[in-house]
Amino acid sequence: MRAFRVHTGKVAPLDRVNVDTDQIIPKQFLKRIERTGFGEFLFYDWRRSADGSMNAAFVLNQPQYAGAGILVAGKNFGCGSSREHAVWALEDFGFRAVIAPSFADIFSNNCGKNGVLTVVLREGEVAELMRRAQAAGYSLTVDLEKKQVRDDQGFSASFALDDFTRHCLLNGLDDIGLTLQHEKEIAAYEARMNG
Amino acid sequence: MTRPRTLYEKVWDEHIVCQPAGSAPLLYIDLHLVHEVTSPQAFDGLRAAGRKVRQPKRTVATVDHNIPTEPRGTPIVDLIAAAQIAALQRNCKEFGIPLFDMDSPDQGIVHIIGPELGLTQPGMTIVCGDSHTSTHGALGSLAFGIGTSEVEHVLATQCLPQRKPKSMLIQVNGRLPEGVSAKDLALGIIGKIGTDGATGHVIEYAGEAVRGLSLEGRMTLCNMSIEAGARAGMVAPDETTFAYVRGRRFAPRAEAWEQAVERWRRLASDPGAHYDRVVELDAATLAPFVTWGTNPGMVVAVDEHVPELGDWKTEAERSTAQRMLEYMDLRPGTPIEKISVDRVFIGSCTNSRIEDLRAAAKVVKGHRVNPKVRALVVPGSQMVKQAAEQEGLHKIFSEAGFEWRESGCSMCLGMNPDILQPGERCASTSNRNFEGRQGRGGRTHLVSPMMAAAAAVAGHFTDIRKWRFHP
Numbered sequence: 001m002r003a004f005r006v007h008t009g010k011v012a013p014l015d016r017v018n019v020d021t022d023q024i025i026p027k028q029f030l031k032r033i034e035r036t037g038f039g040e041f042l043f044y045d046w047r048r049s050a051d052g053s054m055n056a057a058f059v060l061n062q063p064q065y066a067g068a069g070i071l072v073a074g075k076n077f078g079c080g081s082s083r084e085h086a087v088w089a090l091e092d093f094g095f096r097a098v099i100a101p102s103f104a105d106i107f108s109n110n111c112g113k114n115g116v117l118t119v120v121l122r123e124g125e126v127a128e129l130m131r132r133a134q135a136a137g138y139s140l141t142v143d144l145e146k147k148q149v150r151d152d153q154g155f156s157a158s159f160a161l162d163d164f165t166r167h168c169l170l171n172g173l174d175d176i177g178l179t180l181q182h183e184k185e186i187a188a189y190e191a192r193m194n195g
Numbered sequence: 196m197t198r199p200r201t202l203y204e205k206v207w208d209e210h211i212v213c214q215p216a217g218s219a220p221l222l223y224i225d226l227h228l229v230h231e232v233t234s235p236q237a238f239d240g241l242r243a244a245g246r247k248v249r250q251p252k253r254t255v256a257t258v259d260h261n262i263p264t265e266p267r268g269t270p271i272v273d274l275i276a277a278a279q280i281a282a283l284q285r286n287c288k289e290f291g292i293p294l295f296d297m298d299s300p301d302q303g304i305v306h307i308i309g310p311e312l313g314l315t316q317p318g319m320t321i322v323c324g325d326s327h328t329s330t331h332g333a334l335g336s337l338a339f340g341i342g343t344s345e346v347e348h349v350l351a352t353q354c355l356p357q358r359k360p361k362s363m364l365i366q367v368n369g370r371l372p373e374g375v376s377a378k379d380l381a382l383g384i385i386g387k388i389g390t391d392g393a394t395g396h397v398i399e400y401a402g403e404a405v406r407g408l409s410l411e412g413r414m415t416l417c418n419m420s421i422e423a424g425a426r427a428g429m430v431a432p433d434e435t436t437f438a439y440v441r442g443r444r445f446a447p448r449a450e451a452w453e454q455a456v457e458r459w460r461r462l463a464s465d466p467g468a469h470y471d472r473v474v475e476l477d478a479a480t481l482a483p484f485v486t487w488g489t490n491p492g493m494v495v496a497v498d499e500h501v502p503e504l505g506d507w508k509t510e511a512e513r514s515t516a517q518r519m520l521e522y523m524d525l526r527p528g529t530p531i532e533k534i535s536v537d538r539v540f541i542g543s544c545t546n547s548r549i550e551d552l553r554a555a556a557k558v559v560k561g562h563r564v565n566p567k568v569r570a571l572v573v574p575g576s577q578m579v580k581q582a583a584e585q586e587g588l589h590k591i592f593s594e595a596g597f598e599w600r601e602s603g604c605s606m607c608l609g610m611n612p613d614i615l616q617p618g619e620r621c622a623s624t625s626n627r628n629f630e631g632r633q634g635r636g637g638r639t640h641l642v643s644p645m646m647a648a649a650a651a652v653a654g655h656f657t658d659i660r661k662w663r664f665h666p
Contacts, residue, residue: 104391
């Protein structure tokens with residue numbers, strides 16, 4: 001997994017609540033057996049009109065947000081299906097972090113396994129970032145080492161993240177490898193249960 | 196005396212392998228269910244790292260999400276879907292995992308066949324790369340959906356590092372009124388607490404109304420826990436549970452059965468056990484519900500109307516509602532019973548078990564599907580299909596004008612050819628009414644099997660409490 005320490009980048013504001021994983025990546029793109037190449041299908045039905053042409057009004061199609069590495073969204077982001085393809089699509093599109101007032105549990109877990117940071121900020125802070133991100137070229141720093149989000153115009157907010165997820169993200173760790181270090185305990189548990 | 200514990204805490208504690216310093220507790224997984232869509236990348240990961248499946252015997256696979264529901268043997272024309280199914284077949288063979296394949300009499304939606312085969316048992320930990328894994332909690336197991344990275348983790352280690360979710364009690368007092376099903380109870384709860392009302396929590400459903408549900412009804416209820424954001428939903432095992440599990444293929448037998456039941460009886464929450472949150476609900480306030488918006492929390496009773504924009508307090512809520520109404524092509528204030536439907540879907544891991552089909556057939560019997568409506572019944576599994584055919588339910592549906600299909604997830608998520616066309620409106624017994632869920636531009640209203648059946652006949656939503664049943 002790619003490590004996440006500090007990222008500074010452009011911010012795309014997606015001012016919607018309850019963005020579900022069906023929107024992040026629609027079902028017709030879940031049939032592929034690869035883990036890569038999902039970026040072009042991100043928010044497919046919002047980015048494209050029914051005839052397949054680009055919908056210029058959608059935030060990610062606006063030139064000022066091209067290359068954004070940070071997505072700011074409303075509460076309960078990533079609700080619905082467990083499809084990790086949603087995270088693969090965000091990551092492949094270029095997002096390193098998503099900031100929202102809350103995230104759905106499975107989505108948030110999936111992000112943590114793919115080097116994508118979910119940052120929970122207060123409603124008011126998220127609203128302020130949405131507002132600031134209207135300005136062309138607005139850039140933000142997400143600092144996992146300090147657990148802080150800041151810009152160069154005086155915005156600063158701290159966020160919480162559990163120590164284990166943070167440790168794995170900071171070091172880009174394969175957590176299967178970590179679990180396998182407990183082979184003895186797992187075997188002992190299995191022996192006890194199969195008694 | 197030990198501290199009183201909840202059902203959830205008991206199952207959790209029992210499965211802790213170890214609590215490594217600086218890490219999340221390692222939770223042992225008793226049963227891992229696998230399907231074609233969320234597993235191929237996990238198996239690739241195993242191969243790339245040179246890892247094996249630790250417990251192939253605790254792993255069971257089936258195909259459900261993208262398979263056609265046309266008669267079996269019809270070639271799969273979607274080559275990408277076919278390749279994904281072939282990948283699962285290859286992976287199961289390579290790693291020694293039992294697979295209930297397309298041609299198996301035990302094939303079905305993964306959350307239907309787990310309980311049906313007796314694989315799902317009280318007190319177990321169960322995971323699957325699918326959010327509706329919460330279904331299995333109906334038997335008193337701790338069951339939750341995971342992503343593909345976690346699928347790989349469980350395949351390799353049979354464990355998951357998990358931070359412990361909080362606990363939430365949903366106590367439903369009194370009995371469900373006539374015409375109000377487990378689906379309506381689920382929708383009523385989500386309508387009350389919202390689609391993120393239980394995020395970070397494991398729900399335990401309790402109270403007279405829950406005790407009074409059949410095991411299949413409890414599965415419908417637990418299934419939709421994820422639509423309230425919950426990590427899992429559970430119901431304490433009781434005589435209803437034991438009677439359901441007894442004699443199923445993978446259930447314990449003879450002396451092992453007696454011992455198991457004795458163990459399962461101890462799982463119920465202790466008196467005085469603490470919950471982080473408690474929500475109480477009066478069953479008498481529930482009605483047959485219909486969703487009007489694009490998330491499962493947007494619920495109104497069938498005899499009510501589409502909400503007025505003035506019903507929302509904040510500008511943000513109003514604009515969200517406005518957007519939903521536009522997508523759904525609905526006008527505020529429209530009576531629900533005036534909304535006509537183009538399609539009806541009876542199926543999905545929420546509502547495609549035999550009791551669901553019986554309830555729908557009872558409504559349909561002696562009636563005809565409205566000529567403007569195309570209606571589909573997709574049994575949850577081959578075993579459900581066979582049972583329904585033995586009872587003659589397929590005849591009731593077919594004679595009324597429903598299409599009677601092979602088992603799979605079908606139009607719940609439209610990964611196979613069963614999809615809505617743009618602008619089509621569907622009464623669906625599934626679990627999600629998200630934009631485009633059943634097909635781009637499709638408009639989904641979530642309802643119970645009885646309500647879906649009635650809508651198919653009437654051509655619009657109609658109150659099942661006033662239905663004219665033919666004996």
